[in-house]
Amino acid sequence: MKRTFLLTIAALALAGCTKGSSSSGGGVASTTAPSTSSSAPVATQSVVVLQVGSSVPAHVAQRVEDLLRLSSQHPLELRSPAASLAGLASGSLVIGLGETSATRSLIPAGDPAPLGAEGFVVRAGDLAPGVRVVAADGNPAGPGAHAHGVNRGLLYGTYALLEELGFAFLHPLDPTEPSELSRPPAGLELREAPRWPQRAIHLHTMHPLELTDLLNGWGPQGPQDAAGWRATLPEWETYCEWLIANRQNEVEWVLLSAKSWEAFADGPVRQQRLSEIVRISQAWGISTGIDVPLALQQQHAWRLVRQLSTLADEERQIRDRLDYVLACGFDFASTELGFSEFTKPDDQKMLDWMNAFARHLKAQGKGAYVKAHVSQGQTAQAFPDPRTGQPINFNFLSHYADPHLGVYAHTVQHYALDDPAPTYGASDFGFIRDFIHLEAKERPLLWYPETAYWVSFDIDVPLFLPVYADRRVRDLRLLAGDERAGRLGPGERMEGQSIFSSGWEWGYWLNDVVTARGAWEPHEAAASDREALRQSLAPVTRPFGPVAGDVIDVLLRICDAQRELLIFGELQGRRPADIERRNGQAYLQGWETWDDLNEFAKLVPIPGLGPLTTQPTRRGLIDLRRGLFSGVDYAREIRPLLLAMR
Numbered sequence: 130m131k132r133t134f135l136l137t138i139a140a141l142a143l144a145g146c147t148k149g150s151s152s153s154g155g156g157v158a159s160t161t162a163p164s165t166s167s168s169a170p171v172a173t174q175s176v177v178v179l180q181v182g183s184s185v186p187a188h189v190a191q192r193v194e195d196l197l198r199l200s201s202q203h204p205l206e207l208r209s210p211a212a213s214l215a216g217l218a219s220g221s222l223v224i225g226l227g228e229t230s231a232t233r234s235l236i237p238a239g240d241p242a243p244l245g246a247e248g249f250v251v252r253a254g255d256l257a258p259g260v261r262v263v264a265a266d267g268n269p270a271g272p273g274a275h276a277h278g279v280n281r282g283l284l285y286g287t288y289a290l291l292e293e294l295g296f297a298f299l300h301p302l303d304p305t306e307p308s309e310l311s312r313p314p315a316g317l318e319l320r321e322a323p324r325w326p327q328r329a330i331h332l333h334t335m336h337p338l339e340l341t342d343l344l345n346g347w348g349p350q351g352p353q354d355a356a357g358w359r360a361t362l363p364e365w366e367t368y369c370e371w372l373i374a375n376r377q378n379e380v381e382w383v384l385l386s387a388k389s390w391e392a393f394a395d396g397p398v399r400q401q402r403l404s405e406i407v408r409i410s411q412a413w414g415i416s417t418g419i420d421v422p423l424a425l426q427q428q429h430a431w432r433l434v435r436q437l438s439t440l441a442d443e444e445r446q447i448r449d450r451l452d453y454v455l456a457c458g459f460d461f462a463s464t465e466l467g468f469s470e471f472t473k474p475d476d477q478k479m480l481d482w483m484n485a486f487a488r489h490l491k492a493q494g495k496g497a498y499v500k501a502h503v504s505q506g507q508t509a510q511a512f513p514d515p516r517t518g519q520p521i522n523f524n525f526l527s528h529y530a531d532p533h534l535g536v537y538a539h540t541v542q543h544y545a546l547d548d549p550a551p552t553y554g555a556s557d558f559g560f561i562r563d564f565i566h567l568e569a570k571e572r573p574l575l576w577y578p579e580t581a582y583w584v585s586f587d588i589d590v591p592l593f594l595p596v597y598a599d600r601r602v603r604d605l606r607l608l609a610g611d612e613r614a615g616r617l618g619p620g621e622r623m624e625g626q627s628i629f630s631s632g633w634e635w636g637y638w639l640n641d642v643v644t645a646r647g648a649w650e651p652h653e654a655a656a657s658d659r660e661a662l663r664q665s666l667a668p669v670t671r672p673f674g675p676v677a678g679d680v681i682d683v684l685l686r687i688c689d690a691q692r693e694l695l696i697f698g699e700l701q702g703r704r705p706a707d708i709e710r711r712n713g714q715a716y717l718q719g720w721e722t723w724d725d726l727n728e729f730a731k732l733v734p735i736p737g738l739g740p741l742t743t744q745p746t747r748r749g750l751i752d753l754r755r756g757l758f759s760g761v762d763y764a765r766e767i768r769p770l771l772l773a774m775r
Contacts (some may be wrong), residue, residue, distance in 0.1 A: 131240065150597070176219030177201045177310065182227025183209050184280045185287065186412060188332055192370065193226070193287065196296060198625050202309045222312060224289050224294075227280070231256075232264040241282065241320075246271035247378070248322035249286030251293065252314040263313045265290040270414070273328065275460035275496075279414025281378055284606060288374040289319055297672045298374035300638045302339065302367050305672050320345070321650070324609065327575060327625030329379030330372065330641070331420065331463075331537075335428035338632045339554025340364065341712070344382045345401040358402060365406055371411040375642055380410060381418035381463060383453065384431040384533040394431060403457040411458070411757045418461040418496070419454050423447070423482045424474065425465040434482060442478040443478075444485040458744070461496030462486075463537065465580035466524060470502060471741055473523055476509035480529055487534035498535040499527050500577065501564060505554035505740055516567065525564055528571065535573030537627055538565050542582045542744070545600040546607055548696055550706050554740030566611065570618040578604055580640035581631040585719030588746050593635045595684055596691035598643035602662045605651035659685065694774050709719075710761045715747035715775050 177197060181190040181318040197205050203221070207625055208214075210229040217223070225231025228238075235252040248674055249267030256262045269283025274281075288298065295307030298733070335339040345363060348357025372380060386394035403419075410417045422430040433450045434443050456460065465487055467473040474482075483499055490497035501524045510518035511528055521528065529537050536562055544550035546562045551693065568574050580597050581588040605626070612622045626648040630641055643665045655661035670684075693699040694713040705711040727741040749760050761767065 136200075140275050148364070149337040153312065168381045172218040172221075175218050175675070176206050176222075177203050178206045178208055178214065178217065178221065178223045178231070180210055180212065180223070180225045180229035180231045182225075182229050182232065182283075184227045184283055186279060187203045188412060189284060189287065191225075196291065196304075196306065196451050197224070197294075197310070200295065200307050200310050208211065214260075214262075215255065216370040217260045219462045221260045222310065223262040224262035225262065228289070229264070230264055231262050234263055235264045235624065235676060241266050241286075241679065244268060244282075244320060245470075246323075246326065247285065249282045249284045249289065249319070251286050251290050251317065251319040253293070253315055255315050259310075260311055261315065263290055263293065264315065264459065265453050271655050271763070274378070275411075275416035276378070276414045277411040279412070280654070281373075281414045284414060284474035285321070285376055286319075288370075291323070291374075292668070293317065295672075297668070298371050299669060299672075300400070301371040301633055301641070302364055302365070302373075304370070307672075309485055320406050323649045324653075325530055325623065325625035327379055327506050327627075328377045329416075329575065329625065329643065330377055330645065331627050331629050331635075332380070332382040332576070333629055334382045335430070336384065336631050338377070338630075339634075340368065340382070341385075344406065345385050346399040350770075352390050352399070355398075362405070362409070365409055369410050369415055372410075372415055372645075373413055375645040378414070379418065379461075380417040381420055381461070381627075383420040383422075385429045385489065386431040389431050392528055401456055402454065403454070406711070407458040411460075411557060416460045416496075417458075418463060419457075419459050420463045420465070420500075421450065421454060422465040423479075423486065424468055427469045428709050430465070432480075437474075440478065440481055443482065447482060447485045448489050450494075450655040452484070455493055460481045460493070461498065462490055463498035465500050465501065467503065467507075470504050470743075471507070473507055476511055476523065476526060478613065479509075480512075480526055480731035480755070483527060483530045483534055484556070487531040491531075496535065496573075497533055497538055498537055498575070499530070500537045501525055501527060501561070502539050502753060503541055503553045503555060503558065505527070521695055522560070522564075525568075528568060530572075532572050535575065535624070536568055537577035538568070539577040540604075540628065541578075541579055542586060542747060543594055543597045543600050543714075544696065545603040548600065548604075548681070548713075551709050551745045553743055562611070565623060566616045568621050570621045574623045576604070576608060576623060576626045577629060578626070578644070579629040579631065580644050581637045583631055585721040585724060585744055587718065588632050588635060588637055590719040591635045593689060594695075595636070595639055596688050596695065597637075597640040599658070599662050599688040599692060600696075601640070601644040602647055602651065602665050605660045606653060606658060607653075609651050609653050616618055639669055659689075694770065698770060700769055700773055705766065710746055711766055711770070711772055712745055716767070716771060717774065718744055718747075 159656025204275055214223055223231045226364045229374035234256060235254050236250050241248055241250045244344055246268055251265045253263040265286030267286040269280045270276035293313045295311040297305035299305060332340060334344055343361045346352060350357055350615040407417045422432055424432055424434045433447045434731060488496040508521045509523050510528050512521045514521040527534060540561050544558060546558050550557045578601055583589050587594050611617060613684050647665060651665045652661035655664060666681045666684055670680045673680050697704045698708045728746055
């Protein structure tokens, strides 16, 4: 298994890190006037003709032109939307985007309408013998969406068409360009619509990710590096293209601060830079938000409440600092509970802060969200859980908040909602699934899973775990089934998904691609989760051409092995009844001082704190020497598992 794993990683790295180009400004200029003759002379040289309708933003039209010029083996001609297409030489390819004569030769006006908001049609056929036409058209976003006048469905169709020509958008900063354009087959028909209306990425910039500096207004040399910041800005344009190519429509990140650069963190220069970032993403039709914690103090968060005082003063701090970020043009804001993942203020005060946050954003016409986390051992004593009458989990206190406040229901690491999940003091994440069932009818709710995890678990170790993609497909199919079965309430649905993304090194872009597209199409009709994953991997492996199926088979085998060994501790088809210290993940993840200290802290509970562990526990070397946790037999239970993981 080790050899096939390494070969697959090398192949995926090549596929995801090929030569790319960033967007450039400007629009598509018409170089050919509409023909007035019905018997135009037949040309002798094959060409690629591009027609772009007025609904395609100028910068997107320019980007499509640039991509086609990079890979076209024939001259590229730009024609106005209504220009005649008569007289083209055999072997020519015509591309129509939006309202053009090429598009209407294949896709009648209104044809995408039954697909609903953001749906699209891509179709290919022959205009004349040897002259192929491929066209895309689509629908705008629904009422209330922050699409900024951009027809999202048309853009999704445009990038689906580019994929048919051989392009791929896998690594978010490095598109894959074909050596020559593919010729879509006549009869090609794509009719697609999103399963859920909101499909978002949360870039967790509390971690040192590829875009952390840029999105916080820093250049490579720090906040004073204006030239360096501007030089990296094209990466945001490329990322926005990736979002559209992978059918996303929202993005957010965490705003950071520190005492050493507090003047910049709260100042006008940062506002200007954030405004420019927001302008770029909104020009792609992407609703753009910012995560601003209420009082969370960990990992350099930019906090709304910085001085505990009277409630009136704390609410003023919330409003004033929200106004600072809203001046940048953000469409929504999200926030976090507690002082940290494991500590919290007074329950009523936390609720008052959430309500002040929601009310102010509602008054400004902006969306508001709060995260519901997985930590254990904290309850809100004065607020009963409506299902049990017992004090509600503090992470679910939003149940009592202003209904304008939406919720991101979060799980961590690779575990599916119905997997054993011996992490963060939990045994599984069924309680998050139950919370989704409870809360979806009360307020906007998004599923909020992870595709990587820092803090010595995987991506920073480093480990490559495509089992994330496997488990996210499982989750989306579970939740879609819950909706169909009425478990969220009769006719109720969640709004969609926001991916907690923690970087793309070591092939982790694969997890983001599969999970992002899963919110558009979770392959509910597939006979099994494995078959759904096979279908989900098709866009990832398409650049491999005739061996794409072989690459999928290898990835599926890796996912099978990782699921069985790392999550279930399964050996020879048998799973331990208790996976605590008997699962492969506990021994594959990194070793770090604080992990060990948090583990020993479980032996001496701290009043008011739940479990502090953030990963599966294991039987370590010190445990073996001192005879701790002797209920887990190393020779019989752990060693065979480690040997199977080699």
